[in-house]
Amino acid sequence: MMDSIEGFVNVILGLLFTPQIFVPLVYPGLLTAAVMAIVIIWLERKVAAKVQLRYGPLYVTKRMGGVTQLVADLIKFFFAEVIVPRDVDKLPFKLGPALLLTFSLLPVVALPVSGQFEAFRSDATLFLAVALLSVGPIYVIIVGWASNNKFALIGGLREGYLLVCYELPVFISALAMAVLYGSLDLVELVRMQGPGLWGALLNPFAAVSFLVATFMSTSRFPFEIAEAESEIVMGPYTEYSGICYGLCMAYSYIKLYVKSILFALVFLGGWLPTVWPFTLDPTLPGLIVAFKAAAVMLVGVFLRAVYPRYRIDQALQIGWRPLFALSTASLVWSLFMVGVKVGGWV
Amino acid sequence: MRLGLPDIKAHVRASETALKYLTAKPRITVPYPEALLELPQGYRGMVKLNVETCISCTQCARICPSNAIKMHKRERKRLPGINYQRCIFCGFCVDICPVIALEFTDVHDLAFHTLPEHLFEPEGFAKGPPPPHVARGTRKVRTEIDEVRGFKYE
Numbered sequence: 001m002m003d004s005i006e007g008f009v010n011v012i013l014g015l016l017f018t019p020q021i022f023v024p025l026v027y028p029g030l031l032t033a034a035v036m037a038i039v040i041i042w043l044e045r046k047v048a049a050k051v052q053l054r055y056g057p058l059y060v061t062k063r064m065g066g067v068t069q070l071v072a073d074l075i076k077f078f079f080a081e082v083i084v085p086r087d088v089d090k091l092p093f094k095l096g097p098a099l100l101l102t103f104s105l106l107p108v109v110a111l112p113v114s115g116q117f118e119a120f121r122s123d124a125t126l127f128l129a130v131a132l133l134s135v136g137p138i139y140v141i142i143v144g145w146a147s148n149n150k151f152a153l154i155g156g157l158r159e160g161y162l163l164v165c166y167e168l169p170v171f172i173s174a175l176a177m178a179v180l181y182g183s184l185d186l187v188e189l190v191r192m193q194g195p196g197l198w199g200a201l202l203n204p205f206a207a208v209s210f211l212v213a214t215f216m217s218t219s220r221f222p223f224e225i226a227e228a229e230s231e232i233v234m235g236p237y238t239e240y241s242g243i244c245y246g247l248c249m250a251y252s253y254i255k256l257y258v259k260s261i262l263f264a265l266v267f268l269g270g271w272l273p274t275v276w277p278f279t280l281d282p283t284l285p286g287l288i289v290a291f292k293a294a295a296v297m298l299v300g301v302f303l304r305a306v307y308p309r310y311r312i313d314q315a316l317q318i319g320w321r322p323l324f325a326l327s328t329a330s331l332v333w334s335l336f337m338v339g340v341k342v343g344g345w346v
Numbered sequence: 347m348r349l350g351l352p353d354i355k356a357h358v359r360a361s362e363t364a365l366k367y368l369t370a371k372p373r374i375t376v377p378y379p380e381a382l383l384e385l386p387q388g389y390r391g392m393v394k395l396n397v398e399t400c401i402s403c404t405q406c407a408r409i410c411p412s413n414a415i416k417m418h419k420r421e422r423k424r425l426p427g428i429n430y431q432r433c434i435f436c437g438f439c440v441d442i443c444p445v446i447a448l449e450f451t452d453v454h455d456l457a458f459h460t461l462p463e464h465l466f467e468p469e470g471f472a473k474g475p476p477p478p479h480v481a482r483g484t485r486k487v488r489t490e491i492d493e494v495r496g497f498k499y500e
Binding site: 047050051052053054055058302305306307 | 363364
């Protein structure tokens with residue numbers, strides 16, 4: 001009897017630690033994303049409060065500075081009534097939040113967190129990750145339309161305008177890195193950054209345009225235009241309540257988390273500088289990637305304390321003029337670097 | 347085509363300012379139950395009624411811009427009662443009272459559990475607002491005007 005239970009537990013544990021299950025569910029998937037989102041939202045509120053000379057969340061677990069405030073908020077969301085207004089388009093309205101979160105988290109299956117431990121190996125994982133990331137905003141527009149509310153509609157349309165102007169620089173700067181390293185495989189990309197030649201150093205133009213476009217796509221300040229709380233209530237998510245609103249709110253943070261991992265892999269050397277004996281075990285490389293991603297996320301949430309909000313036309317101008325020009329310049333720079341064979345290795 | 351390049355210097359300066367305040371020590375707000383703000387003279391907090399002095403002139407109820415004060419009939423005279431759901435703390439009632447029957451207190455804890463608790467009938471109004479919420483080890487802090495930062499708490 002004991003043997004069979006032990007065997008069962010072993011089978012379950014073995015199954016859990018296979019990369020195909022561990023990556024989407026635990027790290028860098030669902031569980032880590034949830035913990036990261038909770039911590040980063042708390043940090044965002046705490047940093048913004050500190051800069052504005054306030055205290056921020058404090059009273060839930062006071063000794064730790066109120067870090068579990070977001071858990072309390074989540075529990076509150078779970079017990080709040082989910083209201084579906086009479087005149088909304090029922091099916092897309094109900095499915096919207098779940099699909100938003102799914103498509104913001106789905107790209108993690110393409111992100112390797114160490115050289116050996118990955119959900120699946122493909123020679124186009126960079127393209128796959130960027131392509132999957134660009135699906136989510138479509139559902140923002142859909143929920144904005146389905147809500148049958150003018151604030152939601154305006155918010156959805158704003159997201160639609162921005163979508164075109166931030167996805168283009170993301171794709172072009174990702175392409176620039178692929179041209180520079182001659183590969184679309186993220187594992188290969190990190191391996192090529194080996195001798196301290198990180199992507200951000202070799203092609204700073206691509207790094208800057210990718211980073212700014214990331215903040216634009218994840219509604220960080222100063223590009224928090226689709227949800228602009230002081231103008232259009234909560235943008236596309238105005239009609240949502242309870243846990244459905246919670247999912248919508250988590251969408252941009254989870255997306256920020258995934259894009260930060262992608263940024264860490266492509267521009268910050270991924271799990272480097274891990275040396276040989278440690279690369280055999282995925283723990284240390286995974287932690288390094290998480291640390292770098294957290295640093296990028298921290299920059300993103302710190303901006304809330306720095307900037308006011310741009311108008312939609314100003315943001316579009318930034319997207320289409322300097323950002324688009326910068327990403328195109330990064331592509332040209334990559335071609336130049338490949339042409340002169342910098343360091344004799346590319 | 348004009349590229350509309352961003353003003354890098356301004357962005358750096360904005361980030362610098364935020365970083366400076368991130369590490370700055372004093373804060374504008376005080377943690378609510380642990381620190382009790384010592385209020386200046388003439389602070390417009392919740393109002394208290396002196397039943398003996400009141401002459402039932404109803405001036406306070408008339409002047410109240412938000413209809414927070416209503417007169418209530420008691421055995422000998424009419425006495426004002428106040429609804430803190432409506433009060434905007436303008437202080438007109440205290441100013442207009444010809445016999446100084448109304449006076450400010452330095453309490454402004456407007457957190458009540460139920461709606462009826464917001465309503466102070468003449469008896470409660472005369473008793474004054476409940477004392478402020480305090481936690482264990484509450485310290486009193488006083489606002490100091492600082493030349494550099496504006497505010498300082500001691």
